[in-house]
Amino acid sequence: MKLKKLKIGKTELSGNLLLAPMADVTNLAFRLLCRRYGADLTYTEMINADALLNESRKSFIKGLSSPDDRPFGVQLVGSCPEKLKQAALFIEEEYRPEIIDINMGCPARCITVAGCGSALLNSPELVYMIISELTDSLNTPVSTKIRLLGREEKTLEIARLIEKAGASALTVHGRTATQMYSGSSNIPGIRAVKSELSIPVIANGDVRDEESAERTLELTDCDGLMIGRAAMGNPFIFKRIGHYLETGEKLETDKQSRRLEDFDTYISLLEEHDLLSSINLRMHAHWFTKGLRGSRQVREKINGLEDGRAITELLRSFCQEKH
Ligand SMILES: Cc1cc2nc3c(=O)[nH]c(=O)nc-3n(C[C@H](O)[C@H](O)[C@H](O)COP(=O)(O)O)c2cc1C
Incomplete structure (x- = not known):
């Protein structure tokens, strides 16, 4: 159109x-x-x-x-x-x-x-x-x-x-x-x-x-x-x-699962291209989980973590739980 x-x-x-x-x-x-x-x-x-x-x-x-x-x-x-x-x-x-x-x-x-x-x-x-x-x-x-x-x-x-x-x-x-x-x-x-x-x-x-x-x-x-x-x-x-x-038509999708799946793919792409250590993963996790159910608790947990790999693990399990 x-x-x-x-x-x-x-x-x-x-x-x-x-x-x-x-x-x-x-x-x-x-x-x-x-x-x-x-x-x-x-x-x-x-x-x-x-x-x-x-x-x-x-x-x-x-x-x-x-x-x-x-x-x-x-x-x-x-x-x-x-x-x-x-x-x-x-x-x-x-x-x-x-x-x-x-x-x-x-x-x-x-x-x-x-x-x-x-x-x-x-x-x-x-x-x-x-x-x-x-x-x-x-x-x-x-x-x-x-x-x-x-x-x-x-x-x-x-x-x-x-x-x-x-x-x-x-x-x-x-x-x-x-x-x-x-x-x-x-x-x-x-x-x-x-x-x-x-x-x-x-x-x-x-x-x-x-x-x-x-x-x-x-x-x-x-x-x-x-x-x-x-x-x-x-x-x-x-x-x-x-x-x-x-x-002219709108796509109907489940925002929750879509966003979490995308974040999981994003982490995989960061790993694949060896970029995980060069970004502020906490900030990116915040954007991807903004407004989703349970995201406040997960963000609080992220804030206590230093290691990129530990943040990834936490978010991966959050993604899987919510699917
Ligand atoms: C976090 C952030 C970083 C940005 N960095 C750049 C940049 O590197 N180069 C640039 O031309 N504009 C930059 N911008 C401006 C955006 O490209 C865009 O012009 C602006 O956000 C308005 O578009 P939007 O309303 O779709 O966000 C940045 C904007 C944000 C929010």
């Missing part, structure tokens, strides 16, 4: 539902799980370009991707065109992602204080330089992810420059950096960007269920939807939304 095939650069995706880049969330195992449920493109957590160039590169991005993690985008964060280019060339050579995305939306102070993330939106010339430098040097399509600016004309100016510099797609989170996550995503603001550009524009912000997905696609007229927080602990959301957009 409303499920369109999104094409970014030369890559035609099987649909138009994207998993947002999220630090501490969208590791390889989580992306693989979302992909199983129909995420058509997934992005890595943001990778700091300066750190990537300074540290031993191989260990820095250990477990970044795998052959079945396709198509995927790597997101870089930085403010120096040359360093971003060097980091992107390394990523291109090493991983051959379908897309390299530049973070121009992160409002966290630790990022903006270095002139990165949403701070870049105050320097349209630098934005143009960064995207041009990358599109001139890479074979990989380049996309970027922005937030809205306080004045619509400023947002449109940046969006036009991004397109002119050769970007293959633009994602717009419908909040300003000052808003952080408060208020709601500004649908007309995203629509204004979409109307202005010829490259694919992806709408982001507050897509949390079938209705909000349909509404966002319809009202922004965008080419794709990017889902962030609603996927945390709930990768099944891609199947729900995809099914609804295709058929």
Whole structure:
């Protein structure tokens, strides 16, 4: 119905539902799980370009991707065109992602204080330089992810420059950096960007269920939807939304068993890719069990455990008990 095939650069995706880049969330195992449920493109957590160039590169991005993690985008964060280019060339050579995305939306102070993330939106010339430098040097399509600016004309100016510099797609989170996550995503603001550009524009912000997905696609007229927080602990959301957009019908499933089964699969994927020790398993367990029967007691028990393996055992038995 409303499920369109999104094409970014030369890559035609099987649909138009994207998993947002999220630090501490969208590791390889989580992306693989979302992909199983129909995420058509997934992005890595943001990778700091300066750190990537300074540290031993191989260990820095250990477990970044795998052959079945396709198509995927790597997101870089930085403010120096040359360093971003060097980091992107390394990523291109090493991983051959379908897309390299530049973070121009992160409002966290630790990022903006270095002139990165949403701070870049105050320097349209630098934005143009960064995207041009990358599109001139890479074979990989380049996309970027922005937030809205306080004045619509400023947002449109940046969006036009991004397109002119050769970007293959633009994602717009419908909040300003000052808003952080408060208020709601500004649908007309995203629509204004979409109307202005010829490259694919992806709408982001507050897509949390079938209705909000349909509404966002319809009202922004965008080419794709990017889902962030609603996927945390709930990768099944891609199947729900995809099914609804295709058929107009909602999937009825048992939330309790589905979420626990997904968490069990997630742990297996983390183990398979040797990622268990590199994530905060307690935090992830919290997202997957949020709102489920008996989850409060299990979280209390988790809080008393230090060892990742012990947490895994506890959650596995919780999953099995509840099935
Ligand atoms: C925990 C967390 C980490 C995030 N990390 C990133 C990131 O690394 N790069 C980025 O561009 N946006 C990041 N974001 C923003 C999301 O990609 C997305 O733009 C935002 O959450 C709004 O979408 P949503 O309403 O679907 O969550 C992060 C958001 C959250 C909640």
